[in-house]
Every structure is written in C-alpha cells, then in structure tokens.
Amino acid sequence: MDQLTLIVKSMPENESLVRSLIGAYAARKNPNIEVINDIKTAVSEALSNSIIHGYSDDATKDIHIDAELADDALTVSIRDFGVGIADIKKATSGFFTTKPELEHSGLGFTIMQAFMDSVDVNSKINEGTTITMKKRLV
Numbered sequence: 001m002d003q004l005t006l007i008v009k010s011m012p013e014n015e016s017l018v019r020s021l022i023g024a025y026a027a028r029k030n031p032n033i034e035v036i037n038d039i040k041t042a043v044s045e046a047l048s049n050s051i052i053h054g055y056s057d058d059a060t061k062d063i064h065i066d067a068e069l070a071d072d073a074l075t076v077s078i079r080d081f082g083v084g085i086a087d088i089k090k091a092t093s094g095f096f097t098t099k100p101e102l103e104h105s106g107l108g109f110t111i112m113q114a115f116m117d118s119v120d121v122n123s124k125i126n127e128g129t130t131i132t133m134k135k136r137l138v
C-alpha cells in the first residue's frame with residue numbers, strides 16, 4: 001500500500017510545508033495541475049483550522065496527517081487533538097465562524113467541499129477533530 005504519515009507542530013509554517021508535500025505526493029499519479037491545486041487549497045484550509053481553531057495557535061501541539069494513494073485517488077486526513085467542534089452541521093455550513101474578529105469568513109469547509117470529491121468531519125469536544133478528504137486523480 002502507498003501511504004504517507006506526517007506529524008507536524010501546529011505552526012503556520014507547517015501549513016505551507018504540508019500543503020506542498022501532499023501536492024507533490026498526489027503528483028505521483030500525474031493528475032492535471034488544477035487537481036493538484038485543489039488538493040493543496042483544501043489541505044491548507046483543514047490545517048489552518050486545526051492551528052487556529054483546534055489549538056488556538058498553540059505551536060506546541062501536534063497535527064497528524066495521513067495520506068494514501070489507492071485506486072487512482074488520494075485520501076488525506078488531517079487530525080488534531082484540540083477543542084473539537086460542538087455542532088458539525090453548523091460549522092460546515094457556509095459563512096459560519098467562531099472567530100469573526102480575526103477576519104475569518106467561515107468559508108473553509110465550503111472550499112474543502114467544493115474542491116474535493118468528499119469531505120468527512122469527525123469531531124468530539126475536547127478530544128479533537130479529524131477531516132478526511134478524497135479526490136480522484138485520473
């Protein structure tokens with residue numbers, strides 16, 4: 001099986017690192033550039049949510065990333081062990097944000113859903129959040 005696991009600290013610098021790494025990983029299957037860019041954008045949104053919301057910018061915390069290439073598709077999951085999401089339905093509906101003062105528009109999940117084939121949200125209060133996304137590559 002072709003799998004990849006990363007554990008990174010909850011720092012903004014790692015958002016761009018992981019975004020590029022997962023983009024490069026997906027590129028093994030030679031998808032077109034738009035597909036790679038969609039994946040990179042969605043991965044960024046999930047990571048920034050873990051950093052900003054899950055961990056309130058505490059850079060000592062860990063984010064786990066698991067990716068797999070199988071059946072010409074990429075599956076990527078981004079997991080934090082932070083505060084969790086109280087109401088997943090509300091959180092994933094467009095324009096909902098709990099940090100409006102930081103100029104967040106509440107569109108992260110909308111972007112993930114628009115750019116990936118599937119987006120799965122698993123979350124428990126005070127235990128953390130896992131976002132699992134899938135995208136066909138060919």
Ligand SMILES: Nc1ncnc2c1ncn2[C@@H]1O[C@H](COP(=O)(O)OP(=O)(O)OP(=O)(O)O)[C@@H](O)[C@H]1O
Nearest residue numbers: 049050053054091097098104105106107108109129
């Ligand atoms: N990993 C997470 N841990 C805890 N809460 C989260 C997490 N991800 C998302 N949320 C909650 O879901 C809400 C919606 O997330 P979404 O990414 O759609 O918007 P946003 O991050 O608030 O704004 P934007 O992404 O447009 O900057 C967040 O405001 C936050 O309350």
Ligand SMILES: [Mg+2]
Nearest residue numbers: 045049108109
């Ligand atoms: Mg967001």
